[in-house]
Amino acid sequence: MLPLVLYNGASPWSAADTLDPLIEPAPAVLDSYRPRQAYLLLDEQQRAKAGTLPEHNLCTALFRLEASRGAEDVLSILQALVNWLQAPEQTGLRRAFAVWFGRVFLPKRLPGVDMPPLNDLTEVYDMLADNVETWTDQWKREGLEQGVEQGLERGLNAMRHMLVRQARRRFGPAIAEQTEPVLAHIDNLRQLEDFGDQLLLSQDGEDWLDAVRKAGSDEDR
Template sequence: MPIRLMHYVACFYDHLLKGNETTPGRGLPPILPIVLYNGSAPWTAEQDIYAMVHPEPPGFLRVYQPHLRYYLIDEGRYTDDQLGSRETPLSGVFSVENAGQSWEALQQAVDRVVAIIQAAPHKERTDRIITRWMKRHLQRLGAEVNLDQLNSLVEDKDMLAENLENLVKKERMEGRQEGRQEGVESTLRKLVILKFGDIPGWAESCLEQASDTQLDIWVANILTADSLDELFKG
């Protein structure tokens, strides 16, 4: 990233000079390089290209080494409380992106960004820009929302809220189902160990691949089964 930013700055200055926007005599404008990062993994790249120079050059060479530092905005480092204390459209966008794949967290973040837009001084323009971005964001997430009908987060907030609420209900239902299956599998595993001892690899595979129905059958049959073969292969 430091090398890329240095390349961008050099290309920008070259563009200004070739387009006669300025001359070497008039000088080059100052630049603030900014990196906006919204990835889930922690940011690890150096923030100054000089930090990439290894080994440390001797004193007489240091003055000739390149230096370019960029300003990093790492969305994931902002907590919900920090974002909540900044009632700006950008903090609302950060909240939506930080919600990740949780429909419930996304629903709350969307409600917050709608309230921010309604209080914005340039409400119509802000609404138009963020709505366009939101549609792309929901599309990337694979949200089952009719995006063709979403033209304004403010005017269509009820429609969007209803769609997100349906996704939240689906998310909770899938979570409960997954939790139930894990609970049944855990119980069966304990019963098998108590009755037959250590679980061999082939039986472990059976447990991991079993459906809800199959797990229920095994739980009912373990009381009468005389061996693992009879339980799992019968």
């Protein structure tokens, strides 16, 4: 068995890649018995951006499509796929890619646009080529909006992660574990920054948790 994570999100994968950091520290005599299961991470966009993927490869084409930032890039990759998958025995692959485009890729890039049923890659290519200017403008707008949202979310996640780490170092893993789910519901960056001061002012872990929980309940109201 090979545990595998296939990730196509825009921001880099940031979760723990083994069980080890998710388990409470154990006495040294028991350390060798702690589970350390790991998984193989395939971060599609990061691998595509690194430029180390093999050429003339279907997985490479998929990863580059996920990392593409405009209609022209997509058309170039599509043309390569059409050229590669011309043999009659590859009809199923051509249709699988076409269905993925129609049901997954294009709805994500062009929300609100009705897609006709797509059964072959040449249909996908022709449809994109006929509307390249209109869709390029829409993709740019979507990209700007998503970029702002993703940038804010990355900032929030980084601040939450830092606060949990500081809580662990100051008050221990039990307090840090209780801190994490409370911070996950707070989406105000300024408030998270203020928690950095609160962490220094709190006398103990319970005092810190009370302050964080109170702030979280106030935001819910």
